[in-house]
Amino acid sequence: MHTVTLAAPPALGPLLARGALRSPFKHPAPDAPVPRTRLVLPGVRVDLARLAAYERVCGFPTGESALPLTYPHVLGFPLAMRLMSGRDFPLPLLGLVHTSVEIERSSALPADGEYELSVWVEELAARRHGTEAVVATAVRSRGEAVWSSRSAYLARTGPTRRRGPADDGARLPTLAEWRLGGDVGRRYGAVSGDRNPIHLHPLTARLFGFPRAIAHGMWTLARCLAAHGTPAATAVRARFRAPVPLPGTVAYGADGAGRFELRGEDGRLCLAGTVRGS
Numbered sequence: 001m002h003t004v005t006l007a008a009p010p011a012l013g014p015l016l017a018r019g020a021l022r023s024p025f026k027h028p029a030p031d032a033p034v035p036r037t038r039l040v041l042p043g044v045r046v047d048l049a050r051l052a053a054y055e056r057v058c059g060f061p062t063g064e065s066a067l068p069l070t071y072p073h074v075l076g077f078p079l080a081m082r083l084m085s086g087r088d089f090p091l092p093l094l095g096l097v098h099t100s101v102e103i104e105r106s107s108a109l110p111a112d113g114e115y116e117l118s119v120w121v122e123e124l125a126a127r128r129h130g131t132e133a134v135v136a137t138a139v140r141s142r143g144e145a146v147w148s149s150r151s152a153y154l155a156r157t158g159p160t161r162r163r164g165p166a167d168d169g170a171r172l173p174t175l176a177e178w179r180l181g182g183d184v185g186r187r188y189g190a191v192s193g194d195r196n197p198i199h200l201h202p203l204t205a206r207l208f209g210f211p212r213a214i215a216h217g218m219w220t221l222a223r224c225l226a227a228h229g230t231p232a233a234t235a236v237r238a239r240f241r242a243p244v245p246l247p248g249t250v251a252y253g254a255d256g257a258g259r260f261e262l263r264g265e266d267g268r269l270c271l272a273g274t275v276r277g278s
Contacts (some may be wrong), residue, residue, distance in 0.1 A: 001122065006041045009078045019093030027245035028131035028155040030124050032090035037078045037278040038120040041278045048076070048113055058219060060224035065107040069229050069230045072117075072147045073101075074192045076137040079119035081193075083135070084153075090124065091133055091155040095198060095208040098217035099132065100152045100239045108232040109139070111246040116140040122150065130157040156209070172261050174250060176227060180215065182247040188219040196242030214243035218248075220262055220271050227252055231277045238273030 048066065054074060055062045084093050109115070123132040133155045139147035185199030197204035198214055206215045217240040230236065244250060244264060254260040262271040 001036050001038045001243065003038045003040055003158045006039060009041060010082045011194075012078055012081060014079070015081040015085045016093070016195060018082070022085065023086065023094040025090035026090060026092040029158055030126035030131045032124060032131075033088070034124055035083060035088045035121045037086075037087065037088075038072060039082060039120055040116065040118045041079060042116045044075060044115045044117055046078070046113075048073075048111065050191065050203075051111060057187050057191050058222035060222070065111060066232075067111050068222065069225055069234065070101060070235065072109065072115075072139050073103075073137065073149060073151070073218055075115070075119050075139075076119050076149075077193050079117060080135050080137065080151075083119060083121055084133075089121065089133075091131060091153070092248070094196070096153045096155055096196065097198070098151060098240055099127075099154045101149060101218070101236075103147070103236045105230075105232070105234050107143075107146060109141070115146075118150045118167055127154060130155045145156065167191075171263070172255050172259060174253045176252045177249055178223070178252065179249050180244070180247055182213065184215055184219065184246050185213050188216050192216070192218070194218070206271050210243060210245075212245040215246055216269070217256050220244055221273065223259050224252060224254075224262055224271065224273065228254055228275060230275055231236060232275060235276045236273060238271060240257075240271055242268045242270045256272045 031109060051071065053063045054071060055068065060068045083089060118138045120136055122136045125132050132152050135153065137149045138145060170230050189195040194216055198208050198210055199216050200213060202212050221238050242264065249265050250270065251263045252264065258275045260273050260275065261269060264270050
C-alpha cells in the first residue's frame with residue numbers, strides 16, 4: 001500500500017466533476033485491480049459551524065462536546081472522493097449506491113480535538129446486481145486509533161427495479177414517524193459534501209434508474225442514531241436495504257436489544273441496523 005500524506009482536505013467540487021467525466025468510461029468488474037493508495041490527512045480540526053449545521057439536518061442536539069458517531073464519515077468523505085474519482089478506481093462514481101456501513105468507536109471524540117484521517121479502498125467484490133467496493137476510514141487521536149468504518153458502495157450493472165413489500169421478518173416496535181421533504185438530499189449534500197445526483201432532484205435521479213430522488217444512506221443512519229443514541233464505546237452495523245424516496249414518510253422502529261430499523265410508506269424495510277456497546 002502506497003501512502004500519500006495530504007496537507008489539506010481535497011476540494012470536493014473538482015473531484016466530483018472529475019469523477020463524473022470519467023464515469024462513462026469505467027466498466028464495473030470485481031476482478032479489476034484494487035487501488036493501492038492510502039491517503040492520510042493529519043492535523044484535522046472540526047469546523048464547529050459546519051458541525052452544527054450537520055447536527056441540525058440529521059436531528060442531533062447541537063453544541064454537544066463530542067462528535068456524533070457518524071460525523072467522522074463526513075470528515076473522511078473528501079479523501080474517499082479523491083480515491084473514487086481517480087483513474088485507477090474501477091467503478092463509475094456517478095450512480096454509486098451506498099449499501100452498508102460498519103462503524104466502531106473506542107471512546108467519545110471531542111468536537112475540539114485534533115485528528116489524523118486515513119482512507120483506502122479495501123476490496124472489490126461481485127454482488128447480485130453489480131460490483132461493490134469497500135472503502136475503509138480510520139481516525140487516530142494522539143497516536144491512538146479511536147474510530148473506524150467500512151463502507152460498501154455498489155455500481156449496478158442492470159436496471160433498478162422497484163420491489164413490492166417483502167417479508168423482512170418481525171417488525172420492530174414503531175417509535176416515531178418522520179415526514180421527509182423533497183429537499184432532504186440537497187440539505188444533507190450541503191453539509192456533507194455528498195452531491196451524488198441520485199439524491200438531489202427527480203430529474204437527475206431518473207438518469208440512474210430511480211423514479212424520485214432518494215435520501216442518502218448516511219443521512220438515514222444518522223437520523224436513526226440521533227433518535228436511538230449510542231454509548232461512547234460502540235459498534236454499529238447497518239445495511240441500506242431499499243431506497244428512501246423523497247419526499248415521503250418513514251417509520252423508525254427499535255427494540256431494547258440494540259436493533260433499529262427504518263421502513264417506507266409501503267412497509268418496505270429500508271434500513272436495518274444494530275448498536276452494540278464495546
